[in-house]
Amino acid sequence: MSTAELTLTEDGIxxxxKLAKTTALQRRRALLLTLPLVIFLVVSFVFPIGxxxxxxxxxxxxxxxxPTFAEAIIQWDxxxxxxxxxxxxxxxxxxAAKKVREIGRTVGNMATRINYEMPGSRSLFTSTARKAKKIEAPYKENLIKVNKKWANPTIWLTMQRAARDITPAFYVAALDLKYDENGDIVRADELYQIYLNNFIKTLGVSALITLICVVLAxxxxxxxxxxxxRQANLLMIMVxxxxWTSLLVRTTxxxxILQTEGVINDMLVFMGFISDDGRIQMIYNQTGTIIAMVHILLPFMILPLYSVMKTIPPTYMRAALSMGAKPLYAYRKVYLPQTLPGLAAGTLLVFILAIGYYITPxxxxxxxGLLISNLIAYHIQKSLNWSLGAALGTLLLAxxxxxxxxxxKLIGIDKLRFG
Amino acid sequence: MSAESPLVRFENIQKSYDGEILVVKDFNLDVAKGEFVTMLGPSGSGKTTCLMMLAGFEPATNGEIYLKGKPINKVPPYKRGIGMVFQNYALFPHMTVAENLSFPLEVRGISRSERETRVKRALDMVQLGEFGGRRPMQLSGGQQQRVAVARSLVFDPDLVLMDEPLGALDKNLREQMQYEIKHLHEQLGLTVVYVTHDQTEALTMSNRIAVFDDGIVQQCAAPAALYENPENAFVANFIGENNRIMGTVKNIDGEHVSVTADSGDNIVAHKVNIENVGDRTTLSLRPERVFVSPEEGSVDNVFSAKVEELIYHGDHIRTRFKVCGHDDFIVKVPNSAKHSALQENNTVNIGWKVEDCLALDA
Structure with a gap:
């Protein structure tokens, strides 16, 4: 568009x-108000996830x-x-490394890292490091003399892989795979296949919890x-x-209620349904996880459903009945489809919350009853294999x-209604 | 069905929601086949409750409703075969227009090809043949209304109920839809029970109107009869505009009564529902039945009145007079050369005939 065609205001701007100028202040003020939240999100959300x-x-x-060795071994064929x-x-x-005492840079740290990929190799490094000062040329021969495991090419291949700072190794581990002697990726031994199974279990348990929540909610x-x-308000308070109660209190x-010496078992024994020796194990297993999590997540299903149902006037059902539909048919064809956005919102919410739930399991x-988040927590807090924890966390995020x-794709995020 | 037995009969229907107050007190009504009957009344008068009882959504507390001579109190709504148009249309938002119309046919197990023909026919009937694939939300209010009407008719019900179906439309559209529904009624020979609180709508469309107030039918008659010969003060007041003059009956002479208005003026009126000399009465006068400067001897009541206000309405001039102690006496003066001389604060004679002035209960 040429300047001649531009629409001008009375004073020629x-x-x-002119419009941009008048709205700029407004926009800037609005932006300023969101600034604290933006900063908070960046610091507490975007940055940690990154x-x-x-x-x-x-x-x-x-x-x-x-460092010198890392550079050299990467060049090796x-x-x-x-x-x-x-x-x-x-x-x-x-x-040289033996002398370093700085946390995170000791031989022990390196040994742990390589031990992830070659279980049982940790002591090889720590013991050799103690003798490293005394080893002299020819280095190859003498090193193998110190420990004949150094003659195994696999340890060098493993070190070559670990020497690279950027590595897919933790995803390999998180997906229950491993490198074989030739450096090819293969399935891990059955004994070590824990993460995929746990992922599947987590998804299964979450799906079950979601289903129970739908049926109850x-x-x-x-x-x-x-x-x-009046009654609706009372019921809402109960929901x-x-x-309003602390998560810990609820879980405790x-x-x-559920433990073997707990209320339910006591009552069942008292009423003679089960014998004193036959008390049912309802907690500290998957059943316990499911019961407690359904209780905690139920409101997240009820509220979106309620907010959608509230907007469906009763005349729809009446109209369907007046047209000759039997109540059940009318319900299935007219009422149920209209609650789908709430059902979908609740399902999504409960399922996503469930697969990431930590405290209750x-x-x-x-x-x-342990779920994937408990394994992630284990690697972050106990085994200190942060990279594996992060890889598992990333898979969960994915x-x-x-x-x-x-x-x-199926329902449309714009149809989501939480309240 | 014999010619005499009505399609619908309400017999001594009473309805209470809380066991303390009767919202419908004693409702009796016969609707003949092909009739367009309107239940008219202010909100809370029990008219919608009666409709819901007929549709089967509310049980009658006492009495019996008959459809084609059979009692239907215990018949669930989906077995009554009554078409219904709701106030907010109640079109299913998750279905297309065609699917909405197809729903009552599907329920009846009608074959797909037959369904398609009938849906097409019903849509054409309301001039929406092209809109079958749309969602109700994509239609205007008037179009949604038409779809709702078509849906209530598509399964050829014996009876169609309409619960204030035009309440949500603007004035022009409402009038247009009134004629459309009326024409459908005439063309298809439908039997319609219609509920509204809009008296103009009721007058335009109905064969008969049942005027409700306080759970009781005040009068049930054809539109003209309701307007010309209201049986009581409520009906006179509710249907159309009227001027009311309060007074006491002085003398009854056959059809004529002499009434002393509260202002002391003596008015001769037509007796409707007053019994005794000395009773209080409401005199009802339609604004278009009052003459300004009547010729000598042409009317029976002549009073001198002061012009308080003139409101120009184009075809007529709405004139507010002070007469017989009332300063809100409205007269519709035709916009003709004869009356162009009316001026505010002037005093003129106004008068009316005995038969236009009805002596009703107080």
Whole structure:
């Protein structure tokens, strides 16, 4: 558009410019109001997730401890054993590293890193490091003399892989795979296949929890939407009560109710349904996890359902009946389809919350009730294999994003209604 | 069905929601086949409750409703075969227009090809043949209304109920739809029970109107009869505009009564529902039945009145007079050369005939 065609205001300034100027202040003020939240989100959400994504593929424990060797071994062609020169660099680097006391840069840290990929190799490094100062040329021969495991090419291949700072190794581990002697990716031994199975179990348990929530929440939400205001409010308070009690208190209450010496078992024994020896194990296993989590997540199903049902006037059902539809048919064809947005919102919400739930399975899950988040927590807090924890966390995030994408594809995110 | 037995009969129907108050007190009504009967009344008068009882959504507390001579109190709504148009249309938002119309046919197990023909026919009937694939939300209010009407007719019900179906439309559209529904009624020979609180709508469309107030039918008659010969003060007041003059009956002479208005003026009126000399009465006068400067001897009541206000309405001039102690006496003066001389604060004679002035209950 040429300048001649520009619409001008009375005082000769282009209209667009003038409009931008008058709205700029407003926009800036609005932006300023959101600033605290934006900062909070960046600091507490965007940055940590970025950090997690990064550490799931990044680990410099080898290159930080034996930097010269790391550079050299990466150049190695992987045939047979590395050259005498590489052996020399390794022995010297190891000797130098032995003196370092800085946390995160000790031989121990490096040994742990390599031990992830080659279980049982940790002591090889720590013991050799103690003797490294005394090893002299020919390095290859003498090193193998110190420990004949150094003659195994696999340890050098493993070190070559670990020397790279950016590595897919933790995803390989998180997906129950491993590198074989030749460096090819294969399935891990059955004994070590824990993560995929746990992922599948987590998805299964979450699906079951979601299903139970739907079955329990649907009638309650319906009742809430049709009851007179007074009763509906009372019911709503009861629905929201779990929200107002501490998570720990709620979970502890479940322990008191469900444990073998707990209320339910006592009553069953008292009434003679089960013998004193036959008390049912309802907690510290998967059952306990499911019961407690359904209780906690139920409001997240009821509220979106309720908010949708509230907007469906009763005349729809009446219209369907007046046209000759039997109540059940009318319900299925007219009422149910209209509650789908709420059902979908509740399902998505409960399922996503469930697959990431941590505290409840940790408290009442026992051995078989542990979910993927508990394994992630284990790697972050106990085993200190942060990279593996991060890789597992990233996979969990990916699952959630895929679900979200699927939801958007099937139902449309704009149809989501929470309240 | 014999010619005499009505399609619908309400017999001594009473209805209470809380066990304390009767919202419908004693409702009796016969609707003949092909009739267009309107239940008219202010909100809370029980008219919608009666409709819901007929549709089967509310049980009658006492009495019996008959459809084609059979009692239907215990018949569930989906077995009554009554078409219904709701106030907010109640079109299913998750179905297309065609699917909405197809629904009552599907329920009846009608074959797909037959369904398609009938849906097409019903849509054409309301001039929406092209809109079958749309969602109700994509239609205007008037179009949604038409779809709702078509849906209530598509399964050829014996009876169609309409619960204030035009309430949500603007004035022009409402009038247009009134004629369309009326024409459908005439063309298809439908039997319609219609509920509204709009008296103009009731007058335009109905064969008969049942005027409700306080759970009781005040009068049930054809539109003209309701307007010309209201049986009581409520009906006179509710249907059309009227001027009311309060007074006491002084003398009854056959059809004529002499009434002393509260202002002391003596008015001769037509006796409707007053019994005794000395009773209080409401005199009802339609604004278009009052003459300004009547010729000597042409009317029976002549009073001198002061012009308070003139409101120009184009075809007529709405004139507010002060007469017989009332300063809100409205007269519709035709916009003709004869009356162009009316001026505010002037005093003129106005008068009316005995038969136009009805002496009703107070």
């Amino acid at each position: 282009p209209l667009k410019e 950090q997690m994504l990064f550490s799931s593929v990044h680990n410099d424990k080898v290159s930080a401890v034996v 992987g045939e047979g054993l590395p050259s005498e020169q590489i052996f020399e660099i390794f022995v010297k680097d190891l000797a 649907y009638p309650v939400a319906y009742l809430l939407s049709v009851l007179p205001l 929201l009560l779990p929200f 209450a479940w322990i008191a 940790a408290l009442v899950g026992g051995e078989d 699952v959630v994003l895929i679900l979200y994408w699927l939801y958007n």
